[in-house]
Amino acid sequence: MTALTSEGPGLLSETTTGTEIPGFRGELITAEHAGYDNARAVWNGAVNRRPRLIARCTGAADVATAVRFARDRDLEIAVRGGGHNVAGTAVCDDGIVIDLSAMRAVSVDPAGRTAQVQGGALWSDVDQETQAHGLATTGGIVGHTGVGGVALGGGIGWLMRTHGLTVDNLVEAEVVTAAGDIVRASADDHPDLFWALRGGGGNFGVVSSFRFALHPVGPTVTAGAVFWAAEDATDILRCYRDFVADAPDELGTVIRLGTVPPLPAIPADLHWRPSIAVGCCYSGAVADGERAVRALRRLGTPLVDLVGPTLYADHQRGIDETVPHGWHYYWKATNLTGLADEVIDVVAEHAFRAKSPRSYAAMFHLGGAVARAPRDATAYPDRDVAHNIVIDAAWLPDQDDTVGTSEPGWARGFLQALEPHRAGVYVNFLDSDDDTGRVREAYGEDTYRRLAEIKAEYDPENVFHNNKNIRPDRSGSA
Numbered sequence: 001m002t003a004l005t006s007e008g009p010g011l012l013s014e015t016t017t018g019t020e021i022p023g024f025r026g027e028l029i030t031a032e033h034a035g036y037d038n039a040r041a042v043w044n045g046a047v048n049r050r051p052r053l054i055a056r057c058t059g060a061a062d063v064a065t066a067v068r069f070a071r072d073r074d075l076e077i078a079v080r081g082g083g084h085n086v087a088g089t090a091v092c093d094d095g096i097v098i099d100l101s102a103m104r105a106v107s108v109d110p111a112g113r114t115a116q117v118q119g120g121a122l123w124s125d126v127d128q129e130t131q132a133h134g135l136a137t138t139g140g141i142v143g144h145t146g147v148g149g150v151a152l153g154g155g156i157g158w159l160m161r162t163h164g165l166t167v168d169n170l171v172e173a174e175v176v177t178a179a180g181d182i183v184r185a186s187a188d189d190h191p192d193l194f195w196a197l198r199g200g201g202g203n204f205g206v207v208s209s210f211r212f213a214l215h216p217v218g219p220t221v222t223a224g225a226v227f228w229a230a231e232d233a234t235d236i237l238r239c240y241r242d243f244v245a246d247a248p249d250e251l252g253t254v255i256r257l258g259t260v261p262p263l264p265a266i267p268a269d270l271h272w273r274p275s276i277a278v279g280c281c282y283s284g285a286v287a288d289g290e291r292a293v294r295a296l297r298r299l300g301t302p303l304v305d306l307v308g309p310t311l312y313a314d315h316q317r318g319i320d321e322t323v324p325h326g327w328h329y330y331w332k333a334t335n336l337t338g339l340a341d342e343v344i345d346v347v348a349e350h351a352f353r354a355k356s357p358r359s360y361a362a363m364f365h366l367g368g369a370v371a372r373a374p375r376d377a378t379a380y381p382d383r384d385v386a387h388n389i390v391i392d393a394a395w396l397p398d399q400d401d402t403v404g405t406s407e408p409g410w411a412r413g414f415l416q417a418l419e420p421h422r423a424g425v426y427v428n429f430l431d432s433d434d435d436t437g438r439v440r441e442a443y444g445e446d447t448y449r450r451l452a453e454i455k456a457e458y459d460p461e462n463v464f465h466n467n468k469n470i471r472p473d474r475s476g477s478a
């Protein structure tokens with residue numbers, strides 16, 4: 001077996017003696033291993049980085065060992081949760097990936113209504129275990145997205161208008177710091193770190209375990225999507241604006257502008273047809289949900305209406321196939337000042353100019369409990385934003401020299417057209433060419449400054465910088 005020793009400053013030397021990182025229990029994967037290419041692949045197939053070592057951890061002790069090992073050798077560190085970040089920050093060239101993908105355990109305390117979730121779990125893991133007790137917490141709307149990245153950046157999803165963002169439901173985190181220490185962060189322990197973790201991303205340490213508050217949800221909810229023809233987009237968006245203005249908190253909605261995805265539940269003759277869809281999930285009683293969505297279903301003439309009583313866990317996995325691993329992706333995003341007619345006109349005009357039928361734009365409706373939490377309660381700052389948009393260029397790997405060359409330009413042009421209507425950005429929607437200025441835009445000056453001070457406390461040498469980076473700054477003038 002190829003093994004790794006600690007010989008040589010800043011270098012891993014490979015031997016055939018079977019030496020391992022002392023004390024590391026998990027799997028160590030290098031370019032010589034058969035599984036290397038799989039282990040370095042992330043959700044975005046356009047990301048192609050070659051780490052020197054992938055350290056697949058079994059628990060917090062492994063994470064701490066790997067952090068110390070990397071620091072002693074001045075190795076670049078990347079941290080992998082679910083591997084979904086479009087910018088591919090879960091992998092780095094030539095350094096070490098602290099890979100949490102084998103740490104996916106979820107255990108539920110039904111009486112205390114909390115779930116203990118390991119740092120590499122996916123949202124489908126959380127939903128499966130919590131729904132066994134009729135409970136849930138706000139998570140991402142795609143089951144194969146990682147808990148780690150979502151929970152540390154904010155966490156928007158179907159339940160947020162009733163139960164807040166994922167960060168609002170974080171009760172405690174077990175964190176491996178840049179020094180390799182294992183600490184607990186909560187409202188009582190390391191409260192500054194706890195504040196920073198709830199929005200500040202992977203800047204402050206590796207979270208080996210999260211504890212989330214849970215709420216009764218389903219198991220059956222009123223959920224699904226209604227699709228209309230793309231030509232109706234302007235009218236539907238205007239009606240939708242009025243519809244959501246009065247929507248109850250229990251109703252979460254997301255607009256999708258693109259083509260009809262080829263899902264088995266949708267008649268084949270509609271597949272790939274340009275369309276606007278409203279996805280929805282009413283998390284209260286099913287009968288109340290039927291009433292809450294009635295007006296939505298009566299808008300215009302739908303191509304297809306898939307809304308009805310559905311298992312919440314199924315709804316959470318419902319669009320997984322529409323955004324598979326391995327396609328090439330490029331994103332642009334912004335929060336919106338609102339859904340004024342001028343915004344709607346830009347959205348309806350640009351959304352259907354994409355060349356790839358796999359590209360789409362998604363608009364989340366926030367508000368409700370998200371807006372009710374005080375702005376400085378967590379490091380997620382944009383509480384008053386009611387709508388955002390993420391413009392997702394997507395194409396097949398073998399189309400890099402055809403649509404792959406034009407599709408990112410479509411996303412950039414779309415964002416540029418929205419310029420007068422922008423109001424910050426959700427940090428988890430930033431791509432690799434979004435610079436430091438956009439990270440500051442995501443937090444706003446006050447939040448960024450406070451995060452920079454806490455970063456200086458917990459990671460003064462910026463060991464964790466393969467992320468949407470907050471530079472350490474003790475001076476209070478960052």
Ligand SMILES: Cc1cc2nc3c(=O)[nH]c(=O)nc-3n(C[C@H](O)[C@H](O)[C@H](O)COP(=O)(O)OP(=O)(O)OC[C@H]3O[C@@H](n4cnc5c(N)ncnc54)[C@H](O)[C@@H]3O)c2cc1C
Nearest residue numbers: 081082083084085089119140141146148149156202207428
């Ligand atoms: C298909 C798809 C759907 C999405 N839907 C939503 C959605 O509904 N709601 C939403 O809010 N966002 C959504 N997102 C965006 C998502 O929040 C980010 O992509 C997020 O970074 C994904 O987290 P991950 O753990 O899967 O990613 P990774 O690429 O593994 O991680 C991203 C970064 O987060 C940090 N990180 C991850 N885990 C840990 C950990 N345990 N400890 C410390 N740092 C860690 C690291 O810095 C890492 O570089 C979606 C993304 C995709 C691709």
